[in-house]
Amino acid sequence: MKRTLFLFLLIFPILGPPATAQMLSMEEAVESTINHYPTLAAQRSALEAFRANLQVLRDNRLPNVRLHDQVNMGTANGLSGSYFSLGLIVPTAGGRRPDNSAELASGNIALATADWEAYNFGRFEAENKLARADIAVGESGLEREQFNLRQVVINTYLDLVWLGQNLKIEQQNLARVDTARRIINNLVFNGIRPGLDSSLAAVELSRARLSYYQLQEEYRRANVQLATLTGRPINEMQIDTVFNARLLLGEPLPSDVQSGHPLLRYRDNLLTRQNAEIDLIRKSALPRVSLLTSVWARGTSLDIDNNFGPLGRGFGYSRSNFLVGVAATVNLTDFKRAKTRTNQQQWRVREATSLLNVEKLQLQNTVTMADSVMATIRLALQELPVTLRSANAAYQQRLSLYNNGIENILALTDALQLLTRTERQVIEVQRRAVSARLQKAYATSDFDPFFQLFRRP
Template sequence: MKRITHRLIGILIVLFYPYTLLAQVMGIEDAVNATLSNYPSLSAAQSALEVVRENAQVIKDNRLPNVRLHDQINVGTANGLSGSYFSMGLIVPTSGGRRPENSSDLASGNIALATADWEVYNFGRFQAEDRLAKADILVGEAAVENEKFGIRQTVINTYLDLLWLRQTIKIEQRNIARVDTVRRIITNLVHNGIRPGLDSSLASVEFSRAKLNYFQMQEQLQRAFIQLATLTGRPVNQLEIDTTFQEQALLMQPLDMKLTADHPLLRYQTNLVNRQNFEVELIRKSALPKVSLLASTWARGTSLDIDNNFGPLGSGFGYSRTNFLVGVAATVNLTDFHRIKNRSQLQQWRIKQARSQLQTQQIQLQNSLTTSDSVMATVRLALMELPTALNSAERAYQQRLSLYNNGIENILGLTDALQLLTTVEKQAVSIQRRAVDVRLQRAYATSNFDDFFSLFRRQ
């Protein structure tokens, strides 16, 4: 009878574990590392960081002197007229003598120009830009670490789901074996007229219910495997988790861990606050005067002589006059002082928002650590009580089964004992899960996962 039951369990395992036969075993730390090496959102965060780094170089390149070379050869009329106007970039300037009449004769000209301008001093705006660029890089680096931290949590939770589902499925397998054993005993008793036919029907119902529970757990397990395969980038038919779990380590006192400013979530928020402060400084510096060095040299030729008479066009293609000019210019836009007042006020609100988010994150992490520490002792007491509860439930089931075989107990009492044993076994898994979740909560709050990972390492 036991051999038949074991064969049934074996068939169910083969039906629902075809992808584990050739799979490579993966530990929880391996799963985390595999995900961090190829997950798309992490690549996107890294690319965003590289963009910020390149932007810092772009800012430096914008400070290089502007050096422009220009040369042009022209042919056209040269009718001058006194008066001033704004060219607006639309009116072509003409340099020529004033004449009583408008002439249609042509004149040639040639002009070459070299200019340079270099903003050499602006009362600290360059330094403010550099500090803001560095702050942006720090925010980008913290964002990458923040993304890694979130991905690690997702992988760990998925891995733990698989681990607990595996343990629950083992309970369902044992439950099926026990129910099948009882069902066969009852069937024999009914066939021999010792028990009523109702007992056989109730046993069959219980057996079907046990199998349905098993099938449901298998579906959940397969979904969890697909999710972990998606995260780690492994084919689902080649993925199998390492079920190593140090249960006794849950009874030991964990390491003392504290919340530090180096936590990825806090470091990101802190860098964001600093970045917003640096932007305020840049806003204030941007309205200050700008001091530039200016230099220019040019050469010019024309077919007009000194009396403004038209000469051969070819004579205007050479250079007959040269000039140069150097200077220092200071530029300030007075209305910028009004603009930066409102921009600074706007940025101050952003700083306040960032500081509030930092404080909120600190409170949440500290509460998480305090909560996990406070419930640790209670969970440990529950773990210590598990062996007694499991042994008691097992004895109760065996006693009810013996009483039923001797005609003293009815089928309902035996079914209750079966269900109680399965419930206690599942409760044991639930308590272990709570204990592991508390350890994970402490690791999350402190960003120290070494003590947590030790629960799943082989000794």
């Protein structure tokens, strides 16, 4: 009894909650992860960038208003002829003279211009439509990331639940093996049983300990992973082990894949975005109508006869002009480019359509498979109590027969291992049943029936 108590005290701190820990339910773990996880913060930042792009587009459509003033001093030798300046040749306005003159002339010019692209046959609206589609893709992408991360948290949480239950089974097995070992040692000590029995009992106890230590290592790994996901200190976290196994026997309500599923919504928004880009490509090749206006004033030290005068006279303004106009601009080769880009984008639309259809099919197949699996597993769940009672009764009978010298150590060991395997099988069947429920919740995006399995009454 003292040794059994020692084993219990050795194991209990691993399974029991730390002194400062608060129980963490599955839904709280999911919420905590979604609120803090770094990848989601990055997704939210990317989404805000998409939203800010709408204001960028609005600012780009404001009229261009430019003010310019320059005061110059240099030579003024003119020559007839045309050329392309290419932005490198400085224009010079001056009369033609027989000889080149090195005399200086001054000048001053001020300029105010404005141009506004007033109409472009729907390109602005196409840009807005594409920007809104990008926002929709960003929002659904964030929702999809949250959805997938929820699956990771739930699976990690379930790993802790099953490992915790298996650790309890190993704890019970250690206690049973230790009890049997003490009985065997007593019988061997009194000469009733051969010494080989005590050696076999010691081996069985060692194997039980090794099995427990392996599960303990897996439990700690899963605990660290959940603490990392939820952003909680590992020494302050303990999961809520409530598990309403009886709900697994009930037949779930029929359900189907909904169009609002986060995975489908992301694919659908991506398809909408690809179609919006086609519209923008087409309208980008259409003409652009702009309103233009310009006002400028100029002064020069050259007189009306093109004679050089005092330099100071060129720093004022002696002439002013204004100009208002409407311009239509179109690049004919843009139609060819737009056609080629549209054909390229059509393939991306087909790709997005195919991926959407594949996602729908996979989710629907997951629902069908989950329903089929759960129908079979419910039969296994109904059989488990009978199997567990029979295995326990067999162990108790073998232990009693061994105590009375009727059975040998091998028969007792077989009965003990059978009971442990049956207890593990109970956990495994429950795990498969919960996994099927989780698959259906994943495919239908309806997690409330699944969370009911782990809620306190």
